[in-house]
Amino acid sequence: MDHRKLSDHFSVAPQIEPEDVAKLAEMGFRTLITNRPDEEIEDEEHRSANMASLAAKHGMNYHYLPYYPGEMTFDLVADYEAIMKSAPKPAFGYCRSGTRSSHLWGMSQAGLMELDKIVETAANAGYDHSSLMPVLKFYATRRGKNG
Template identity: 40%
Template sequence: MDIRKIDDTISVAPQISVDDVAEAARLGFKTLVANRPDHEEPGQPSMADIEAAAKEQGLEWVYMPVESGNITDEDVDRFAPMIRDAAKPVLAFCRSGTRCTVLWALSAARSNPAQEIFTKARNAGYDISGLAPRMAQQAQNKG
């Protein structure tokens, strides 16, 4: 499992397996967030199986599928309160971790300086500099 820590509240990862859920719980994660739709590609684990494993391990489970390359403002509107209110730390996953990072960055832009967000993402291995215009737009939405 390739866990990439963004900060003390959230880490992201590429697709996890059912077996990875126990490791996530052992590492202290409290909430597991799936930002990947079921059946996005052949052979990916079913979200129902990962959800069952999460509940078995006592983790909160959030299934918030987002289409890769098409993150809408509505997606950010759903992600922002979820991540704010979730039991921490959170482990969010998708195919590569990028979609989770983008969702986090756009929601964080509503209350944090862009440079801080870029730095945290870069330290986790994600270059989100192309999001600057959307982050500036989100900074206007303090909701």
């Protein structure tokens, strides 16, 4: 499992294996977030229902928040923020490559963290967020106006 820390409260990874859920629980993760839509996954063992069952078996909270490629929305970011606000920490998110999970983290930090620091933190975890700078700026501005 290729685990990449973005903050003390959130890490991401490319697609995890079912047996990784027990490892994540042993590592102290308390919440598992699947951002990969079930429609992208051919085998049942990697689909959200099985991963939710495994998370429950290992005492973890579970959230299925599918993020379809190219479909970043205010509602999606708001749903991610709501999960992170209430979920036991630390939380662990994954999708096919970890990129979409890292994007949600980045958008949630816009307006709370310096944008260059968001891009740098993502880069240190192996994700290039430099192309997101315009949308990060927009989210930061929106957050400034709305709280």
